[in-house]
Amino acid sequence: MSNANEKRLAGESAIRYVEDGAIVGVGTGSTVAFFIDALADLRDRIQGAVSSSEQSTTQLKKLGIPVLDLNATGPLSLYVDGADECDPHKHLIKGGGAALTREKIVAAASDKFVCIIDSSKRVDLLGKFPLPIEVIPMARSLVGREIVKRGGNPVWRDGVVTDNGNWIIDVHGWQIVDPVALEKDLNQIPGIVTVGLFAQRAADVVLIGDREM
Template identity: 40%
Template sequence: MTDPSIADLSKDAAARAAVALVEPGMRLGLGTGSTAAVFVRRLAERVKAEGFSLRCAATSKATAEQATSLGLQVEELDEIGWLDLTIDGADEVDPDLNLIKGGGAAHLREKIVATASNRMVVIADQNKVVEQLGQFHLPVEVIPFGWQATRTLIQRALERLSLWPRPILLRKRGEEPLRTDEGNLILDLALEAIPDPEALAAELSAIAGVVEHGLFLNICQLAIIGRPDGSVVTLRREDKE
């Protein structure tokens, strides 16, 4: 298990490097999760020190509350319109910069914000970089009505892709099912490996009751991977740069 202090140093290194990408007056998407929270804090410090303004769209209520409490200007995405840049974390990043996101139960809003941006940049520690997606549970947000029928349809999709039998877990907070900011449920797919992310994404997106899945494919253009010594490694998707 990674030393928490090492992970924190890595996250801070990535966050600091990402803050340098922000330009005064930008329309900026703010991600959700532990690494994104470090970025928001470092961003607020820079904005306060340099005295410039930004228009920020948050991907969750938690991020909006944090950013507002630190003095950042947070607006609804529809008020801002299109974004210049979104900076967010990820649960897994593969060599093609495809992602699994949703560990923080915000992947629906995260995907909306990311795809409403000219550019998406991911910040992460080096433990999030993988050769193949799937070790981290893949979150699938579903509406509460008929969710068990939706689960059955997901199972059948996994069978078609030879990804069954694998557990499909209803995410809980304590004893109760976790509810997203939109009031939905999350089913976590414990797949261990996803050989064909595109095929799985297409299958999940076609299921009635599935609101959004945590596969972010061909969305991220740059990943900034932090190291404990304060340095970073950047991974680029050349066709998007």
């Protein structure tokens, strides 16, 4: 099965977790785009969606799905998003699309996190995909030096500005044996807004195509 077919199947299969009357947290990316298309068929049965990016907001509004403010909704029952890598423990690397901060916020606000991927994203050890880190612009060099101390190779994603007005550093060369510990460590570095490790709040369900991992 092609990656595109697996993405479409994963996006459509995640619909089964959507309950009537729900407010659905919606992530970002090519697999999520299939989920949003499928969600349009349920728009009269849900209250609306909380979006993690301007890209997803545009698609949701185009399909007539109300986009709600997380500050007004309170806790969410469901968050659906993709990932750049997923290990056997449902720990993830996210942020290839530079929406990691809002994605992490919505994931933290949700009771259930359903991650939708194709089989190419499934790995035994996180780190082959460079780890995205969102940083305050003035802290780019400071954060870079701290990453080098930890054995990583930081590369500034030049020309990319996040929806929050910040910059992205992609860290190459790490084999992430303990993602929970690394996430906690990096969160202590001043200037880091969000780390693209979703390990402290891992996925609850991972769909590869139409089957649970």
